[in-house]
Structure formats: structure tokens, C-alpha cells
Amino acid sequence: MPSSLPTRFAVLVYGLLSYAVFFVTFLYAVGFIGNFGVPKTIDGAPVVPLADALLVNGLLLTLFAVQHSVMARPFFKRALARILPVAAERSTYVLASSLALIALFRFWQPMGGGVWSVEQPAARLLLQVGYGAGWLIVLGTTFLIHHFDLFGLRQVWLFFRGRDYTGLKFVTPGPYRLVRHPLYVGWLVTFWSTPQMTLAHLFFAVMTTAYILVAIQFEERDLADAHPEYHDYRRRTPMLVPRLRRDEAN
Known part of the structure; x- marks a missing residue:
């Protein structure tokens, strides 16, 4: 039985609001990790003991990792479809991810301390350009695989x-011919490109890098189940680091 117009309109508004929350969160994240333009950033003067900061920050990152991974699994999507219209599942995932990040921004604890400080102007500029490039890779990659x-x-x-949803075909545009996960490459470049590495930033970068490496394993299993051609793609395409020389057969 087709859904009523008020239901379809409500789902549309819900999706638009979820996207708006994501967009604002995305912009805040640029300043939060980069230490500029927002009220609270990843660095600052410590206000709690280091052990407490490690515990709080670890729990915040774990919350995001669990939410991000569990909600992406097929079993959770099927369970959610029993409660919400199927069309709202992805928007719910986006909204929950944004809320988990907002919690991280709000309750994150600076740790102080310095790991490295790059003072040479050209090197600093290179790292700052890398930071911006990382964000551009993240955003640009989403459009390559259908942002909307x-x-x-x-x-x-x-x-x-009132139209049926059709899943997207498996495609490998642009950077997907070089590595299987250019989106994650963008995140890694973003997390590690800083001229001023503090304990808090290092903890964040290490934890998120570890999460990415674990998440890839679950994601690739789901992709292989959904797209039989992914097996061959995984065999011939590196995960994160492009090959210096491509095989003649490719």
C-alpha cells in the first residue's frame, strides 16, 4: 500500500534536516581538527588530569566507532526498517553519526603536550595545504560515488x-581505479596533516586510523556480498596506497 502524502512529506523533511545537521557538523569538524574558527577545538589548555582526558576521549571515539559501524551493517538496517520507512534509514544513519560527532566536539578534553612542531615556513605550508586537500578529497570522493x-x-x-528506490551500480570512477578507499585516504591525510601535533591530536589520529583499518574489513565484506564483481576489484586494486607501477594487464 503506497504511503500517504503527509508521510512522504514528513520523511522528505526528516531527510533534509538530517542532511543540514550533517553539513553544519562537517563544517565544524574542519575547524575543530584544524584549530580555527570554532568555539572549541581539538587542542587547548587541559582542564582535567591526563588519565581522565584519555578515558573521556577514548569513550567518545568508541561511541562514534560503534555507532558508525553497527548502524552500517545489514542486520541493523533490516531492524530499523521495521520501525521507520526504508527511505529514512540512510538519513537516520547520517543524523546519528552527526550527533555522535557533536557529542565528541562538546565533551572532548584537550591534553596539552607537544609531539612535534614544524616551524620551517615551507614545511608548515605544505602540511596546511595537505590538511585542506584531505578535506577536498573526502568531499569530492562522495560526489564521485553519488553524494546525495x-x-x-x-x-x-x-x-x-512515490518512486521505488533502485540501488546504485558498482562503479570505480577516478581515484577508485588507484585505490579501493580514496575516501579513507582523504580522512587519513586530514588527520595527520598538522604542523603542530599535540598529545590530543595524536591520540585522535591514532584512534581514528585504527578504526578506519578495522572498518574497512567490515565494509569490504558487505561490498563483496552485495557486488560479486568486488572480489576481482579487491584482487587487482590496492586498499589505500597506490601502486607505483601498474600491471601491464591492467
Whole structure:
């Protein structure tokens, strides 16, 4: 039985609001990790003992990792579909991820201490350019694999128009021919490109890098189940680091 117009409109508004929350959170994250333009950033004067800061920050990162991974699994999507319209599933994931990040921004504890400080102007500039490039890679990659589907807008729009959702075909545009996960490459560049590495930033970078390496394993298993051609793609394409020389057969 087709959903009523008020239901379809409500789902559309929900998807748009979820995307708006994501967009604001994304912009805040740029300043939070980069230490500029926002009220609270990853660094600052410590206000609690180091052990307490490690515990709080570890719990915040764990919360995000668990939410991000569990909600992405097929079993959770099936369970959510029993409560919400299927078209709202992706928007719910996006909203929950944004809320987990907002909690991280709000309760993050600076740790003080310095790990490295790059003072040479050219090197500092290179790292700052790398930071910006990392964010551009992250954002640009989402558009290569259909930004609006990834963040739930395509699903709620089709639902509003009363049209069935059709999954996207498996494609490997641009940087996906060089590595399997250019989106994660962008995140790694972002997390590690800083001229001023503090204990808090290092902890954040190490933990998020570890999470990415673990998350890739679950993600690739789901991709292989959904797309039989992914097995061959995984065999011939590096995960994160491009090959210096491509095989003649490719």
C-alpha cells in the first residue's frame, strides 16, 4: 500500500534536516581538527588530569566507532526498517553519526603536550595545504560515488515522489581505479596533516586510523556480498596506497 502524502512529506523533511545537521557538523569538524574558527577545538589548555582526558576521549571515539559501524551493517538496517520507512534509514544513519560527532566536539578534553612542531615556513605550508586537500578529497570522493545517495537525500526524494528506490551500480570512477578507499585516504591525510601535533591530536589520529583499518574489513565484506564483481576489484586494486607501477594487464 503506497504511503500517504503527509508521510512522504514528513520523511522528505526528516531527510533534509538530517542532511543540514550533517553539513553544519562537517563544517565544524574542519575547524575543530584544524584549530580555527570554532568555539572549541581539538587542542587547548587541559582542564582535567591526563588519565581522565584519555578515558573521556577514548569513550567518545568508541561511541562514534560503534555507532558508525553497527548502524552500517545489514542486520541493523533490516531492524530499523521495521520501525521507520526504508527511505529514512540512510538519513537516520547520517543524523546519528552527526550527533555522535557533536557529542565528541562538546565533551572532548584537550591534553596539552607537544609531539612535534614544524616551524620551517615551507614545511608548515605544505602540511596546511595537505590538511585542506584531505578535506577536498573526502568531499569530492562522495560526489564521485553519488553524494546525495550516500547521505540519504536521493532515497527520501524518490520516496516523496512515490518512486521505488533502485540501488546504485558498482562503479570505480577516478581515484577508485588507484585505490579501493580514496575516501579513507582523504580522512587519513586530514588527520595527520598538522604542523603542530599535540598529545590530543595524536591520540585522535591514532584512534581514528585504527578504526578506519578495522572498518574497512567490515565494509569490504558487505561490498563483496552485495557486488560479486568486488572480489576481482579487491584482487587487482590496492586498499589505500597506490601502486607505483601498474600491471601491464591492467
